Amino acid sequence: SIPTSAASEEDAELLSEEQHARSVLRESFLRCLLSMTNKKVQFNMYEKVKVEATFGASDIDVLNFQVSDLHTPIGVQKEALIRCRDVISFTFDI
Amino acid sequence: MQCGWPLLGPLRWISYVNKQVKVKAGKDAEHRGWLMTVDPVSSSLVLVTFREGGGASVQVVMGHAVEEVQVLQEADEETTERLQASFLSPQTCRLDQ
Numbered sequence: 001s002i003p004t005s006a007a008s009e010e011d012a013e014l015l016s017e018e019q020h021a022r023s024v025l026r027e028s029f030l031r032c033l034l035s036m037t038n039k040k041v042q043f044n045m046y047e048k049v050k051v052e053a054t055f056g057a058s059d060i061d062v063l064n065f066q067v068s069d070l071h072t073p074i075g076v077q078k079e080a081l082i083r084c085r086d087v088i089s090f091t092f093d094i
Numbered sequence: 095m096q097c098g099w100p101l102l103g104p105l106r107w108i109s110y111v112n113k114q115v116k117v118k119a120g121k122d123a124e125h126r127g128w129l130m131t132v133d134p135v136s137s138s139l140v141l142v143t144f145r146e147g148g149g150a151s152v153q154v155v156m157g158h159a160v161e162e163v164q165v166l167q168e169a170d171e172e173t174t175e176r177l178q179a180s181f182l183s184p185q186t187c188r189l190d191q
Contacts (some may be wrong), residue, residue, distance in 0.1 A: 017105065018103065018104050019104075020105035020190075021107070021134075022104040022134040023103050023106060023189075023190070024107060024108065024131075024190060025104060025131050025132050025133065025134045026133065026134050026135065027188065027189055027190070028130060028131035028136075028140070028178075028181070029131050029132070029133040029135075029138070029140060031182065032130070032131065032152065032154070032181050034181070035181045036132075036152075036170070037163035043110050044120075044123070046120065060135070061135055061136070062133060062135055062136035062138065067155060079163055080164055084136070084156060085158060087156050087159075087161040088119050088120035088124060088155070088156060088159040089119060089120075089154060089155040089156060089159070090153070090154050091151060091152065091153045091154075092152055093149060093150070093151050093153075094149065094150050094151075094152055094153070094180060094181070
């Protein structure tokens with residue numbers, strides 16, 4: 001068997017601490033996404049674009065948001081996907 | 095904190111939780127609020143601002159747009175509790191409790 005050195009034990013401890021922090025943070029974030037479903041959300045995008053839509057869902061790696069009734073400057077889009085890289089921030093009320 | 099926010103990692107991100115922060119993101123946009131959590135996948139920050147007379151406004155700042163995060167103050171016990179209960183319905187509890 002391969003003896004475990006003190007260093008690798010420390011590494012394992014740090015890793016599990018890190019994993020715990022990751023899970024706590026992610027759980028809260030998922031609850032935040034969950035509470036956003038069917039709410040009116042204001043998206044603040046690059047080039048000073050501000051749009052409003054009803055939030056539907058996000059993919060797991062937060063690359064796209066699915067929204068309904070997207071109010072754009074040229075009309076209302078019934079269903080749309082917003083690319084997260086185009087978004088700076090978004091706001092909603094709870 | 096200067097740029098490099100997405101690279102900090104969970105242990106550094108969690109140290110900002112329950113603190114009032116000022117976030118610089120995008121061109122001259124500034125966001126303030128109590129930091130509720132940071133998504134470890136996208137490094138996006140969830141900021142909560144409580145309104146007088148109940149309710150709250152939530153701002154999510156995407157991790158890729160973050161330029162600077164500055165801590166303004168720490169939350170007292172009451173604010174911490176209020177903050178952490180923001181998205182929990184009375185029937186549910188957190189998974190790690």
